[in-house]
Each structure stands twice: as structure tokens, then as C-alpha cells.
Amino acid sequence: MGSRRNFSRFALGAGIALLIAGSAYSGCARRPKVQRGDTAQAAIATYVAPGDTDEFYLFYSGGQSGNIFVAGIPSMRHIATIPVYTPYPGTGYGFDKETKAMLGGYSWGDVHHPALSQTNGDYDARWLFANDNANNRMARIDLRDFKTKEIYGPLPNVSGNHGSTFVTPNTEYILAATRFSVPLPKGSYAPLEQYATTYKGVVSGVAVDPKTGHMNMAWQVLMPPFNFDLGSGGKGASDGWAFWSCYNSERATGKLEVTSTQKDRDYIAAVNWKAAEQAIKNGKFKTIGGTKVIDPKDTPGVVFLMPCSKSPHGVDVSPDGKYIVGSGKLQSITTVFNMGKVQDAIQNKKFTGDEDGIPVLNYDAIKDAEVNVGLGPLHTQFDDKGYAYTSLFVESAIAKWKMGTWEVVDKIPVAYNIGHLCVPGSDTMHPVGKYVLALNKLSHGRHISVGPSQPESSQLIDITGDKMKLLYDAFTEPEPHYAQIIRTDRIKPIEVYTKDDNKDPNAIWDVKDAGVTRNGKNVIVKIAAVRSNFTPASFEVNQGDHVTVYLTNIEQTTDELHGFGLMEYNLNVVVDPGETKTIEFTADKPGVFAYYCTNFCSALHQEMQGYMLVKPSAGAKTALLKMPSPAGAAR
Amino acid sequence: MPTSADSAHGFFDLNLSKRSRIAVFIAAMLLVPTFLLPLWAMTLYSNQFPDGLHLDIFTYKLAGAKTPARDDLREINTLNHYIGMRPLLESDFGEFVWMPLVIGFFLVFALRTVVFGKMSNLIDNAVLFLYFGLFSLWSFHNRLYAYGHNLDPTAPVKVPPFTPTLFGSKQLANFTVYSLPGPASYFMIGFFVLLVVAILLTRRPNRAAS
Numbered sequence: 001m002g003s004r005r006n007f008s009r010f011a012l013g014a015g016i017a018l019l020i021a022g023s024a025y026s027g028c029a030r031r032p033k034v035q036r037g038d039t040a041q042a043a044i045a046t047y048v049a050p051g052d053t054d055e056f057y058l059f060y061s062g063g064q065s066g067n068i069f070v071a072g073i074p075s076m077r078h079i080a081t082i083p084v085y086t087p088y089p090g091t092g093y094g095f096d097k098e099t100k101a102m103l104g105g106y107s108w109g110d111v112h113h114p115a116l117s118q119t120n121g122d123y124d125a126r127w128l129f130a131n132d133n134a135n136n137r138m139a140r141i142d143l144r145d146f147k148t149k150e151i152y153g154p155l156p157n158v159s160g161n162h163g164s165t166f167v168t169p170n171t172e173y174i175l176a177a178t179r180f181s182v183p184l185p186k187g188s189y190a191p192l193e194q195y196a197t198t199y200k201g202v203v204s205g206v207a208v209d210p211k212t213g214h215m216n217m218a219w220q221v222l223m224p225p226f227n228f229d230l231g232s233g234g235k236g237a238s239d240g241w242a243f244w245s246c247y248n249s250e251r252a253t254g255k256l257e258v259t260s261t262q263k264d265r266d267y268i269a270a271v272n273w274k275a276a277e278q279a280i281k282n283g284k285f286k287t288i289g290g291t292k293v294i295d296p297k298d299t300p301g302v303v304f305l306m307p308c309s310k311s312p313h314g315v316d317v318s319p320d321g322k323y324i325v326g327s328g329k330l331q332s333i334t335t336v337f338n339m340g341k342v343q344d345a346i347q348n349k350k351f352t353g354d355e356d357g358i359p360v361l362n363y364d365a366i367k368d369a370e371v372n373v374g375l376g377p378l379h380t381q382f383d384d385k386g387y388a389y390t391s392l393f394v395e396s397a398i399a400k401w402k403m404g405t406w407e408v409v410d411k412i413p414v415a416y417n418i419g420h421l422c423v424p425g426s427d428t429m430h431p432v433g434k435y436v437l438a439l440n441k442l443s444h445g446r447h448i449s450v451g452p453s454q455p456e457s458s459q460l461i462d463i464t465g466d467k468m469k470l471l472y473d474a475f476t477e478p479e480p481h482y483a484q485i486i487r488t489d490r491i492k493p494i495e496v497y498t499k500d501d502n503k504d505p506n507a508i509w510d511v512k513d514a515g516v517t518r519n520g521k522n523v524i525v526k527i528a529a530v531r532s533n534f535t536p537a538s539f540e541v542n543q544g545d546h547v548t549v550y551l552t553n554i555e556q557t558t559d560e561l562h563g564f565g566l567m568e569y570n571l572n573v574v575v576d577p578g579e580t581k582t583i584e585f586t587a588d589k590p591g592v593f594a595y596y597c598t599n600f601c602s603a604l605h606q607e608m609q610g611y612m613l614v615k616p617s618a619g620a621k622t623a624l625l626k627m628p629s630p631a632g633a634a635r
Numbered sequence: 636m637p638t639s640a641d642s643a644h645g646f647f648d649l650n651l652s653k654r655s656r657i658a659v660f661i662a663a664m665l666l667v668p669t670f671l672l673p674l675w676a677m678t679l680y681s682n683q684f685p686d687g688l689h690l691d692i693f694t695y696k697l698a699g700a701k702t703p704a705r706d707d708l709r710e711i712n713t714l715n716h717y718i719g720m721r722p723l724l725e726s727d728f729g730e731f732v733w734m735p736l737v738i739g740f741f742l743v744f745a746l747r748t749v750v751f752g753k754m755s756n757l758i759d760n761a762v763l764f765l766y767f768g769l770f771s772l773w774s775f776h777n778r779l780y781a782y783g784h785n786l787d788p789t790a791p792v793k794v795p796p797f798t799p800t801l802f803g804s805k806q807l808a809n810f811t812v813y814s815l816p817g818p819a820s821y822f823m824i825g826f827f828v829l830l831v832v833a834i835l836l837t838r839r840p841n842r843a844a845s
């Protein structure tokens with residue numbers, strides 16, 4: 001009997017121990033419990049059946065990769081990469097004469113903020129602009145063929161073009177600003193000790209030709225050496241204004257992590273660009289670095305400073321233009337400024353001081369609310385139902401809050417450390433409140449492991465209901481920052497270049513017109529590419545000749561691309577149907593070199609090849625001896 | 636008692652009834668759209684082209700479907716070069732010169748029949764048109780035969796000589812080819828049928844009268 005009781009006591013004890021262990025285990029599982037039904041709903045919401053296409057285009061910046069990535073929403077499938085600042089052999093970008101010239105000798109850029117062109121405050125689906133934070137440029141992609149058409153820069157006086165390429169409501173201007181102040185004009189020297197006084201920042205507007213899209217610096221405003229961060233174009237109630245957040249109003253150097261975080265407030269610079277236009281018209285500018293620069297000391301009324309909570313990152317204008325939202329990334333509040341109050345404060349000179357002659361507006365006079373969103377607020381996006389969504393980097397979450405009542409109504413965790421976020425059309429006057437995309441910096445543990453170099457993560461979240469719902473995790477190469485999302489039916493790209501589209505005077509449309517012409521040491525080779533051959537299938541040059549190849553893909557069928565890879569000459573271009581590209585090089589290596597189609601085209605693609613024969617010149621033997629031995633090349 | 640020859644003679648001399656003349660007039664009008672609409676249509680379906688490559692043959696031209704993303708005639712020629720078929724060139728088709736002229740002739744001939752109202756004219760019109768129709772079919776068939784039988788012997792892909800189909804569908808390598816008369820052909824058939832109807836409309840009341 002006794003032993004039996006003991007046994008049952010033991011059994012009971014073991015049971016309790018298991019219960020505790022069980023609860024401890026479930027306490028450890030940090031991932032929130034997801035119901036099967038939710039998973040099924042999310043799967044259906046993001047599933048795009050084979051052959052079906054996505055509802056939205058997602059253009060996200062490729063950061064230091066220098067590219068723009070194109071994906072579809074809701075599937076989140078990566079569909080294409082648009083090379084912008086970086087050579088991209090996949091499409092031959094940066095290898096042909098035209099794109100090489102556009103890259104201007106640079107081999108990388110840092111794309112942060114793509115901006116779709118706008119008309120009347122809405123996307124007009126004409127162009128996509130992309131900034132280069134590293135080499136101070138901006139680029140224009142034509143959405144007719146999804147190709148980079150122009151790279152403008154390095155921009156005069158702009159150093160670290162981060163607060164770019166946000167646009168004004170009719171794409172009058174693309175914003176550009178200095179993140180890393182330097183002595184001006186660029187190329188001048190001053191010791192770092194003179195940072196606070198001699199170093200200068202600028203904020204600027206680059207004009208866009210409404211017909212051609214051609215970009216040209218229109219106005220600049222000379223600013224104290226703050227670090228200008230994000231920008232936003234005013235619209236509606238704030239039309240005619242441009243805003244840039246800035247950190248380091250301490251004007252500090254050294255380790256900014258400490259030196260620039262001493263004051264409780266930094267600023268959002270508000271620029272009246274209509275006044276800037278007028279100042280330029282009235283000749284009230286200095287010419288610095290070859291460009292027209294307005295000095296606010298001499299021309300009051302162009303720029304004002306709105307105090308904002310410490311080290312703000314994002315500045316975002318609401319769709320109606322009435323509110324300017326800025327978030328201090330080291331505090332837990334997002335500040336909502338009222339444009340009406342800003343204008344009133346300017347009119348009635350409600351200033352609390354100035355910075356190098358730029359009036360600082362009275363914080364309490366211009367703010368409508370401080371929203372208690374959570375830790376590390378960065379950027380805010382808006383939907384079409386009066387809600388705002390703020391990304392919380394430190395908290396790894398998105399806070400949804402109501403405009404007007406300023407209360408936080410929902411919060412959703414993200415994985416992990418969200419930077420920008422994007423609601424379709426949030427920066428226009430008519431957002432589409434269907435999704436918010438979380439562009440996260442860290443992704444560990446959410447995907448199959450690929451070693452120490454981990455991808456970024458983008459999470460698609462449904463915002464149609466009261467509660468935000470996580471739908472999908474997608475992973476990208478480095479490194480998306482901001483994005484633009486536009487309805488698929490707004491863009492109607494071409495898929496082949498017709499004869500009318502192809503403006504290249506060296507295009508050929510018939511194999512009869514292909515061939516080689518020589519003029520002294522200059523050799524011109526016109527090559528026609530069509531399934532599955534090149535005409536001519538060989539050509540001969542002399543060592544040292546300057547060779548120009550005009551390569552035309554004479555196909556008129558969508559998706560029939562041909563490549564032209566030239567061995568050991570480090571050349572590859574790809575021509576789309578009906579496209580002509582120019583390849584220039586000096587035939588300095590003697591010998592016989594194959595060229596072949598690099599973009600798989602047809603059943604006889606492997607046969608699509610030819611030979612370039614380079615006849616050695618008189619000194620060829622020496623040249624051959626000088627060539628590195630294979631053993632020397634191997635490592 | 637009239638001989639059968641006499642009756643035949645009498646029949647050719649008949650004046651067309653008003654209803655017959657109206658029928659001939661309508662028939663003549665049916666020829667107008669043949670100058671605008673395709674005579675024959677070919678569609679080539681494959682996995683890569685689920686919407687089909689489309690080629691229309693008019694009385695006076697060849698027209699591949701053209702979309703911003705594709706030029707179908709160019710594509711058909713590109714694909715055909717793999718089997719060594721000559722490119723389809725408008726200039727190779729003599730039909731495109733004489734067909735519109737002959738149809739124009741029939742149109743004028745029909746209107747003349749309406750005006751003069753002679754049965755003999757109407758019958759000539761119908762019979763000649765029948766010859767013309769059959770000749771055109773034979774001519775197109777020959778054309779297709781020539782394309783499919785004069786293949787370049789050095790072509791990368793060797794296929795036995797063949798005649799591309801004129802009616803219905805046929806599997807050709809990875810393509811299913813549909814070839815069917817286009818609207819202009821139906822208008823031409825309509826023309827012929829109305830001429831026959833016109834003949835009947837005049838014969839009946841006359842027989843009743845005798």
C-alpha cells in the first residue's frame with residue numbers, strides 16, 4: 001500500500017514538473033502564436049497564381065548596390081533590377097559607350113530615396129528619380145522602358161546628397177541637400193577646427209524639364225553646417241514649400257554619435273521655394289561653384305527653422321499638406337506641425353532666435369501635437385482614412401495613429417529594426433491605404449541561413465482593417481531604404497523598340513547593311529543580331545586599331561534579347577529587341593577572340609557566335625612576351 | 636413546239652426581274668468590303684505564344700498582327716528561317732496585283748448587269764466568278780506549296796517538304812497552325828450565292844407565265 005502511495009506521489013510530482021517545464025518552454029518561444037486561419041488568409045492575400053500579375057509595382061532603392069529593384073505587390077516577387085549607378089553586366093549597363101559616359105567614371109552610388117514624378121500632387125508614371133548619397137548625383141529612369149536615361153551630377157556644392165530625390169507636386173523641383181558639410185566651393189580646404197564657421201551645407205531645388213525630364217540645378221540656399229537628412233515636398237496647404245530635417249545643429253565634428261546629440265532639439269528647415277525662385281529672378285544670389293546660391297542672411301523670407309525633437313530623421317508631409325510630421329529618433333514622440341501655424345508664426349515673427357541669420361520659429365507656436373508613438377520613431381506614412389503609420393527602429397514596430405485625435409490605435413512588431421516604411425502613394429495627395437511595407441534592416445533567423453552576410457527584409461502588412469496584419473516576409477540584396485509603390489495599371493511600358501523609337505543613326509534593320517568599314521586606324525563594325533546569328537560572323541582588325549561596334553538587335557519580338565560578350569576584352573552588352581548600342585575599344589591584344597551571344601535567345605543560341613581576328617602589329621612578338629603567363633595569373 | 640435549244644436560247648435572253656436586279660446590286664455591294672477585310676487568316680499557337688502569332692492575307696497585302704510588343708510577320712519569318720523557308724514577302728505575291736483588279740472588274744460587271752438587266756450577263760458574271768474563286772484558291776495553294784517545298788537545303792533544322800495548310804489546323808514542330816477563310820472570303824461567297832439567287836428569281840415567274 002505504502003509503496004503504491006509513494007508511486008502516485010512521485011507520479012504527481014513528475015506531472016507538475018512537466019507542467020512547469022512546459023510553461024517555461026512556451027515562455028521562451030518569443031514568436032507570437034499565429035493561428036492557422038490567419039496564415040491561410042495571409043497566403044491567399046499574397047498569392048499571385050502562375051500567369052497572373054501583381055497589383056502594384058514596388059520600386060525600392062538598392063542602397064550601396066547603386067541599383068533600383070522592381071518587385072510586385074502583393075507577391076513581393078523580385079522581378080527586375082534597374083542598374084543606375086553601378087555597371088551591371090546582366091544588361092550590359094556601363095559597358096556600352098552611352099551608359100559608360102553616363103556613369104562618368106564612377107563605379108558605385110548609394111541610392112536611398114526613389115521618387116516617382118508627380119503632376120497635380122499625384123504620380124504621373126513618367127519618371128522615377130533616384131539619389132546618390134555617395135557621389136552627390138541624381139538619376140532619371142524613364143518608366144516607358146525602365147532604363148536609366150540621365151545621371152546629373154556631381155551636384156555643385158552638395159555634399160552627401162541624402163535628402164533627395166523628393167519632388168514637388170508638379171515635379172517642378174527635385175530636392176537635394178548636403179548631409180556632410182564641407183568648405184565651399186567643393187575643392188576648397190579648411191581645417192576641421194573651422195567646421196562651425198567655415199563649413200557650409202546647402203539645400204537645393206533641381207529643375208526638371210516637363211517635356212524631356214532633363215535635370216538642372218535651379219536654386220540653392222546656403223545653410224549652417226548641419227547634417228541635412230530627409231526631405232519632403234509641400235503640397236496642398238503647404239504647396240510652394242520644401243522641408244528637410246537635420247541633425248547636428250551642434251555643428252560638431254569628431255564622433256557625432258556623442259558630439260551631435262547634446263542639444264534637446266534639432267531642426268526641420270522649411271524653404272519657401274517660390275521665394276527662392278523670386279530671389280534668383282531678382283539677382284539676389286552669389287555664384288558659388290558655378291551655381292546660384294541664396295544666402296539667407298542677405299535674403300530673408302526664403303528659409304525658416306522649425307525646432308524638432310532631438311536628431312530627427314524623417315520629415316513627412318500629410319496628403320492634404322496641412323501637417324508636417326517629424327520624428328526625433330532618440331525620443332519616443334513624433335511631432336506634428338501645423339502648416340497654418342507655421343505660416344502664422346512667420347507672419348507674426350514668432351521667433352526664438354536665429355542660426356546664421358535664419359529665424360528659428362517658436363516650437364510651441366507651430367506644433368499641433370506630440371504623439372507618443374514609441375521608441376526610436378523614424379518615418380511616417382499616411383493612408384486615405386486619416387491614419388498615420390510611424391516606423392519605430394528601436395522598438396522594431398510600426399505604430400498606427402489617428403490624425404486629429406493623435407492617439408495610437410494599433411502597433412505591430414516587425415522583424416527587425418525597421419527603417420523606412422511605405423504606403424502606396426503616401427507622398428502624393430491620394431494614398432492607397434491597402435498595404436504598408438516595412439523596410440527592415442535586420443532579418444536574422446527569418447530565412448535560410450546564408451552565412452554572416454545577411455539580406456535585408458521587407459515585410460508586407462495589410463492595413464485595410466482596424467488591426468494591421470503581417471502578410472509576407474521578403475528578402476533583398478543590400479540595401480533598400482525608401483520605396484515607391486504605384487498601381488500596375490498606371491504604367492504602360494513598351495517591350496520592343498520600334499524603328500521610330502530607335503534614334504541611333506548607326507542602327508541597321510537588315511543584315512544587308514551590316515559590315516565593316518575602315519578609316520585609317522578607326523574600324524567601324526555594324527553588327528546585326530537576330531536569332532541565331534551575328535552578321536558579320538567575323539571581322540578582322542589590326543592590333544592597335546580603334547574599334548567601334550554598333551550592335552543592333554533587329555528583332556521586333558518581346559523578350560528576344562541578344563548579348564555580345566567579347567572574350568578577354570572585358571566587354572559584354574545586351575541589346576533589347578530593336579535596340580542599338582555602341583561598343584568602343586582599342587584592339588590592343590593580338591590574337592583571335594570569340595564573341596558570342598550572352599543572353600540565351602533560342603534553340604541555336606550556343607551557335608550564335610563570331611570571331612574578331614586581331615592581326616599582330618610589327619612589335620607583336622614583344623607584346624606577346626609581355627602577356628602574363630597563365631601560372632602568374634592563377635592564385 | 637419549242638426545242639430545248641430554243642428554250643435555252645430564250646432563257647439567256649430573258650430580262651431580269653426587278654427582284655433579280657436588286658439581288659445583283661446587293662451582291663455587287665458585298666464586294667466593297669473585300670477591299671478592306673482579310674481574305675484568309677492564319678494563327679500559329681505555341682507554348683511561347685499562347686495568344687498566337689497572327690497573319691492576315693488580304694487581296695492586296697500581307698499583314699501580320701502588330702502590337703507594341705511584337706511584329707508577327709517578322710517573327711514568323713524569323714522562325715521560318717530555321718527550316719530554310721523563304722521569308723514571306725509581299726512582293727513575291729503576284730496575287731496582290733491582279734486580285735483587286737479582278738474583283739473590281741466583277742464589281743463593275745455586276746453593276747452593268749443591274750443596268751442592262753440581261754440574264755446572259757448575269758450567268759457570265761456568276762460562272763466567271765466561280766472560275767476566279769477556284770483559280771485563286773489553286774493559286775494560293777500553289778504559293779503555299781512553293782514556300783513549303785523550296786526549303787533551303789542548308790537550313791539548321793531539316794524538315795520534310797510540306798504544304799502549309801489552307802483549311803483547318805495542322806501541327807508544325809511546336810506550333811499548331813490554324814488556317815481559315817477570312818471575312819472577305821465570306822463576302823465573296825455571298826456575292827456568288829446572291830448571283831445564283833438572282834438567276835432563280837428571274838426564272839420562276841417567267842416559267843409561270845409560259
Ligand SMILES: [Cu+2]
Nearest residue numbers: 562597601608
Ligand atoms: Cu542570341
